[in-house]
Amino acid sequence: MSVATIFEIVLAAVVLGLGIWTTAVRETYSATVGFVAYGLLVALIWVRLDAVDVALTEAAIGGGLGGVLLLGAAARLRNVEPMATEVPGRLTRASAATLSVLIAAALAGAVLLLPSSVSTLAPIVVAHAWATGLTNPVTNVLMAFRAMDTMLEKVVLLLAIVGVWSLAPDSVWGGHPGPRHRADPYGVLVFLARLLPPVGIVVGVYILWTSADHPGGAFQGGAILASMWLLAIMAGLTDTPPVSSRRLRFILVAGPGLFLVVGLGGLWLGAAFLAYPPAQAKPLILGIEIAMILTIAITLGLLLAGAPERSAKR
Amino acid sequence: MSLLGDIITIAAVSAGAFFFLAGTVGLLRFPDTLTRLHALTKADNLGLGLVVVGLLPQTGSLRDGLKLISIWLLVLLAGASVSQLIARTARQGETTR
Amino acid sequence: MSAVTVFGLCAAAAVGLGLYGLITNPQPLRKIIAFNLLGSGVFLLFGVVGRRGAAAGIGNDPVPQALVITGVVVAFSATALAIALVLRLFQATGSTTLSSGADSDPPGE
Numbered sequence: 001m002s003v004a005t006i007f008e009i010v011l012a013a014v015v016l017g018l019g020i021w022t023t024a025v026r027e028t029y030s031a032t033v034g035f036v037a038y039g040l041l042v043a044l045i046w047v048r049l050d051a052v053d054v055a056l057t058e059a060a061i062g063g064g065l066g067g068v069l070l071l072g073a074a075a076r077l078r079n080v081e082p083m084a085t086e087v088p089g090r091l092t093r094a095s096a097a098t099l100s101v102l103i104a105a106a107l108a109g110a111v112l113l114l115p116s117s118v119s120t121l122a123p124i125v126v127a128h129a130w131a132t133g134l135t136n137p138v139t140n141v142l143m144a145f146r147a148m149d150t151m152l153e154k155v156v157l158l159l160a161i162v163g164v165w166s167l168a169p170d171s172v173w174g175g176h177p178g179p180r181h182r183a184d185p186y187g188v189l190v191f192l193a194r195l196l197p198p199v200g201i202v203v204g205v206y207i208l209w210t211s212a213d214h215p216g217g218a219f220q221g222g223a224i225l226a227s228m229w230l231l232a233i234m235a236g237l238t239d240t241p242p243v244s245s246r247r248l249r250f251i252l253v254a255g256p257g258l259f260l261v262v263g264l265g266g267l268w269l270g271a272a273f274l275a276y277p278p279a280q281a282k283p284l285i286l287g288i289e290i291a292m293i294l295t296i297a298i299t300l301g302l303l304l305a306g307a308p309e310r311s312a313k314r
Numbered sequence: 315m316s317l318l319g320d321i322i323t324i325a326a327v328s329a330g331a332f333f334f335l336a337g338t339v340g341l342l343r344f345p346d347t348l349t350r351l352h353a354l355t356k357a358d359n360l361g362l363g364l365v366v367v368g369l370l371p372q373t374g375s376l377r378d379g380l381k382l383i384s385i386w387l388l389v390l391l392a393g394a395s396v397s398q399l400i401a402r403t404a405r406q407g408e409t410t411r
Numbered sequence: 412m413s414a415v416t417v418f419g420l421c422a423a424a425a426v427g428l429g430l431y432g433l434i435t436n437p438q439p440l441r442k443i444i445a446f447n448l449l450g451s452g453v454f455l456l457f458g459v460v461g462r463r464g465a466a467a468g469i470g471n472d473p474v475p476q477a478l479v480i481t482g483v484v485v486a487f488s489a490t491a492l493a494i495a496l497v498l499r500l501f502q503a504t505g506s507t508t509l510s511s512g513a514d515s516d517p518p519g520e
Contacts, residue, residue, distance in 0.1 A: 001412065008414050012421035019425055019448055023432040028440050035444050042451055045418055049458045050470025057480045058451075061487050066447065069487075073440055073494045077507055088435050096434035104427025111419030111459065120464030121474045127467075137473035138480070146477055153481045160488035164495040169502075188402075192395040199388065219484055303491035307499060 015041045032070040039063025052215035053138045060223035133282040134212045143285045147274045154256040157299045165243050168308035174244030175312040177305035181236045193235035200228035208293050218289045222296030229301045240305045242312035255295025259288055319371030326368030333361030347404040355397040359390050419459040425452030439497045439507055450486045454479045
């Protein structure tokens, strides 16, 4: 049993322990903190599984932005958590536990009984890398071989934004999401919000740029850009834009829109929907990714800002 | 050269791990928020710095080394700012009680 | 005992934990956290299967990785919508649950 295996067993045990603690702890705020730590440790598991792109996504979006979302909600709902209302009865808990144990056992059995002959698509993906000129296989799959999934995922993000915005009360329809944050202009938060975003923007753009040949991607870079924007908002340096703003809506639609236009162009000029001619594949993908990272950054930031709460008219 | 590099790595990473352990013991054993924050930020930043120093001989190029050092500086910045904010909130919570 | 087995069992346990938390926790925010736990377990199962498919010089089959990246983003947007719903429910009725016992007067907007 090598050192690596011992490390993996310890990591899996800590992750499970955190999961149990998050599910069982009394206070919701503590569960949220446990969930953030859980997300970061799961990112470590992804690195051990040799999937660095997924580790970046899990750390940035799953643990990072998801944690911020949950922490904000837990803070706002802190005083209202009903203490002991409708804790489910013993029968419900016993049957839920039985169901969970059965499903976990079935999945564990499936993992232990995986067939010894492995079918994998990795050789095919690597063999077709000439079609795009990029060498990161995950980027190839995301942007070229299964580009339809990525385009529809952008549409899902757009639908989530529409859903969140539609929750605004009538009086503030089309207004600014979230409260207006104010912070001491000579304080630490404003200092951090002035110092970190330039660095964060460089890192985010770098992660997009390097995704052609190294782990990275538009989603991870977009999450970093979104968090820099949110930091500036939380320090009061800038305000959330009103959701009725036309420029904002144009940027939101630009990502999936450009994707759709390129796809239709592929249908018209080439072989199929979303087919890139190999000579222009790399610039086309780059153009789509630049539009994507802008849209993703703004979408993720707006999803975190929430439903409009202040009127757009002064 | 690589033997010297490996020795530096093992020594520095072990020292860094010890400081992380000390910081966690402080987190668990100190009585209130401010002392816990003190233990956590001081010990963890030093531990991370030692781990980064230990990893520097293992990197192939100057660029990777600079990336590691910039990671340490960013964590230093974020850790210092966040601990100040938490401490201020803890102090305000104390005085309003 | 390879990485595949260890993390596969961990993923199965995470799915079970998430399902239990989703069913038994009465508060919506805890349900959302348990739902995310369940989702991360499922994604880890994808990753474990992808790890078995390491070939042609890369350590993990890229197609399940791409699916998981898509899944993480979609799960995050679902969580954001769910939290917006919970906050709006709290704003409109003053409670976070839909129980019939909590019929407080809704505060005016």
